[in-house]
Amino acid sequence: MKIGYGVFGKAYEYMLRNDLHDPASVDHELMKNMVLLDDESAAFLYSGVARYDMRGHELYHFAQRFKASTDKETVENVLKYTQNIADSYNVDFDNMLFGGTEKQILSRGTDWCSDMARVGAVLFQCLNIPCRIIYLANTSRAYNGHVVGEAYYEGRYGVVDFIYGYQFYDGKPISALDILKNPGVLEAYPEYYKGLYSAIAISEYNPCAASNNYLISAPNSYYIKLIHTNHQNKWFMGEDLVD
Numbered sequence: 001m002k003i004g005y006g007v008f009g010k011a012y013e014y015m016l017r018n019d020l021h022d023p024a025s026v027d028h029e030l031m032k033n034m035v036l037l038d039d040e041s042a043a044f045l046y047s048g049v050a051r052y053d054m055r056g057h058e059l060y061h062f063a064q065r066f067k068a069s070t071d072k073e074t075v076e077n078v079l080k081y082t083q084n085i086a087d088s089y090n091v092d093f094d095n096m097l098f099g100g101t102e103k104q105i106l107s108r109g110t111d112w113c114s115d116m117a118r119v120g121a122v123l124f125q126c127l128n129i130p131c132r133i134i135y136l137a138n139t140s141r142a143y144n145g146h147v148v149g150e151a152y153y154e155g156r157y158g159v160v161d162f163i164y165g166y167q168f169y170d171g172k173p174i175s176a177l178d179i180l181k182n183p184g185v186l187e188a189y190p191e192y193y194k195g196l197y198s199a200i201a202i203s204e205y206n207p208c209a210a211s212n213n214y215l216i217s218a219p220n221s222y223y224i225k226l227i228h229t230n231h232q233n234k235w236f237m238g239e240d241l242v243d
Contacts, residue, residue, distance in 0.1 A: 001044065007036035007201045008137040008145075014239040015143065018222040021099045022215035026205075027114060029212075034135050034203035042177055045202050049152050052208050054126045058103050063126035071129055071153035075160060075167055078123050083165030086111040093219060093227050100216040102207070113163050114147040120162035122207050124151050133203045134159065134176055138195035141233040142240075143226060146196045150176055164193075176200050 006013040021027035035041050054060050066077040089111040097108060098115060102122045105115045117133050124131035130152040138144035148161045151173070158173020160166070168174035168185070179185050179197050186194040206212075219227070222237070229236060 001041040002036035002038070004032050004034065007034060008135075008139055008199050010242050011142065011235050011239040012137050012139070012145070014242050015145070018220065020217060020220045020223040021114075022213075022217040024213050025099050025215045025217070026212040027099050027118070030118075030133055030203045030205060031135070034133075034201040037176055037180055037200040037202055042180075046157070046175070046177060049130050050132070050204050050206070051128075051130050052125055052206050054122075054128075054207065057122065057126055057207060058101070059106075059122055060126045063123045066123065067127055072167075072169065074127055074129065075124070075151055075153060075158075078120060078127070079160060079162060079165045079167055081123075082116055082120050082162035085109055086116060086163045094224065096219060098217050098219075099214065101214045104214070104216065111163065116162040117147040117149050118205065120149050120160065121205050124149070124160075125207060129153050131160070131205075133205050135201040135203065136196040137199045137201075138192075139199050141195065142235040143231060144192075144196060144233060150202065176202065 005016045016031050019028065019031065035045060037045060066074055066081065068074045068077055085106070089109045096112070098112060102119045105119050110116055121131040121133060131149050134148045134150050136146040136148065148159055150157045151160050154173055156173045157175040159168040159176055159179065168179070174185055180200060183194070183197065186197060225237065
């Protein structure tokens, strides 16, 4: 199985290693442990469901406000909440902060997909809906990555996008593996969004692990240059030239 920063190829590995979260943070640990979803890893990645005792988490009681009569409705409630935060967030990139605990992320707001994915995963887990982190990359374009979640309900995994509010569901939850096997599932979505699912990696997140480091960081020089450059979906900092 392919594991870690390099699962999407050398150029994306360079980009992910230069991620703007603190190098010692749980955010980098999640990337170090992500597993590329492919024929080799599928059986392993879908062989079980990780559950954690979230009753002591600082967001446990807050999360209960999203509880509905069905898990599907609960998922919808959480997605509406996170999407609204992202839609209403209005902070210049250079002034943004990244990482920290999920409570800190909620307090300051964000539209950064990996921070929001961690928040969403925790809210679901506090509601007894297992959820893991899903990393996406359009490997035919540069700098085209995204982070979503995969929640377990109704006896299946289903992809959930905390930024756009997408719930992949058609009579039952639609998993990342379903999308990998049948990309036609994405037919109704925008073209740029469909491309993000050309490569998928999965990382389990245990919010209760004592080793989790919730350092907060500011934009680094790599990302400041990336955000402020019209790169036209092409590598321009030599990422594709790294041996």
